[in-house]
C-alpha cells in the first residue's frame with residue numbers, strides 16, 4: 137500500500153477518468169493509499185455514465201439505464217504526477233469481474249490497434265490540442281501566431297511546460313492560433329492508446345493551469361459563435377513491418393500502394409464517422425469552408441482545407457510522413473476518433489482501394505467539385521447509424537450509446553440560437 141515510505145502524503149490522491157460519448161472526461165478520486173484497489177477492483181460507475189450528454193442529461197437506451205454496475209480500473213504503470221498531490225491515470229471501463237466492458241472506448245481503440253497488428257501494421261498518432269484562453273489580457277495583445285500573444289501568456293506556457301515535464305507529457309510545440317486567445321499545443325507521436333491518453337492529460341493540465349492563473353480554457357469546437365473553431369487534429373502514420381507506408385513508394389509524394397489505400401479508406405469513411413469526429417451540436421459551426429477544419433472530403437500535400445493533409449517525408453518533418461486528419465474537433469472522444477480513423481485506413485488497405493486524385497488548390501476554388509462532409513443532423517446521424525464499418529469497429533453497445541447521445545444533443549440544441557448554445561457549452565469540454 138503506498139504511504140509515507142513511498143514519499144506520499146496523507147492527502148495525496150489518485151484520479152482515474154474515462155471519456156464519455158459526449159467527449160466529456162468523468163472521474164473518480166481515491167486516496168493514494170487505495171491505489172491497488174483502483175487497479176485490482178476498480179471504482180464503481182453506473183452504466184449510465186456511458187449515456188451522459190454534454191448537458192449531463194442521461195440519454196437512456198435499452199442497454200444503458202439505472203440498473204447494473206461497472207468499474208473504472210486503472211493500470212499502475214499509467215499513473216502520472218499532476219503535482220500538488222494529485223496523481224492521474226486513464227481508466228478503462230470493466231465489468232465487476234474485471235472483464236472489459238463492451239462500452240469501453242479505450243478498449244475499442246485497443247481492439248482496432250490489435251486488428252492492425254494482425255495485418256502487420258503499426259500506427260502512431262500525434263494529437264494537436266487547440267483551446268482558447270479567456271481573460272482580459274488575451275484580448276488586448278493578440279495576433280495570430282503572434283510573438284505578442286505567446287509573450288503575454290508566457291507564465292501560462294512556463295507553468296504548462298513545467299507540469300508537462302512532471303507528468304511526462306511529451307509537448308513538442310506551443311503557438312498562438314488564429315482566434316483571439318487561441319493556442320495550439322502539439323504532442324509527440326505515440327502508440328494510439330497512449331497518444332489518446334496524452335490528449336486527455338494535456339487537456340487536464342491546460343485546464344488546471346488556466347484556472348490556477350485566473351484564466352479559463354475552452355476546448356469547445358466553437359467557443360464564441362462567429363469566432364475561430366477549435367480543432368483536435370490527429371497526425372497519423374503507419375509502418376508495415378519496419379517500413380513506413382506513407383513514404384518511399386512509387387505513388388504521389390512517395391506514397392506506397394498501401395499508403396494510398398489508407399488515404400482512400402479514410403476519405404471513404406469520413407461521412408459515416410462525422411458523428412464520431414465532429415458530432416456535437418456546435419461542431420457544424422466549425423466544419424465550414426475557410427475555417428481550416430478540413431470540411432472538404434479530399435486529400436492534398438500540405439493542403440490545409442483538405443480533410444486529409446499529407447505531410448511528406450522531408451527534413452522539415454522529423455517524425456517522417458504522416459496524414460493530418462483535420463475534421464476532428466475536441467468534442468470527439470479521442471479513443472473513438474482514433475479507432476475510427478485507424479479502422480477506416482485499415483479497411484482501405486484491406487480492400488486495396490485506389491488513391492483518389494489529389495487536390496492541390498483551395499478546394500473552394502473548384503466550385504462544387506469536391507464534396508463537403510455532412511453537417512445536417514439527419515445526414516450525420518443517419519450515415520453513422522447505417523455504417524457497417526462503425527458497427528464492426530465499435531460493436532453494438534458503443535453504437536447504441538453514441539447514437540443516443542448525439543441524437544439527443546442535436547434534437548435539443550441544433551434549432552436554438554447559436555450564440556446561447558456556444559456560451560452555454562464554452563467550458564463543457566474543459567477538464
Ligand SMILES: NC(=O)CC[C@H](N)C(=O)O
Nearest residue numbers: 365366367422427428429
Ligand atoms: N492552423 C490550423 O490548422 C487551424 C485549425 C482550426 N482552428 C480548426 O478548427 O481546425
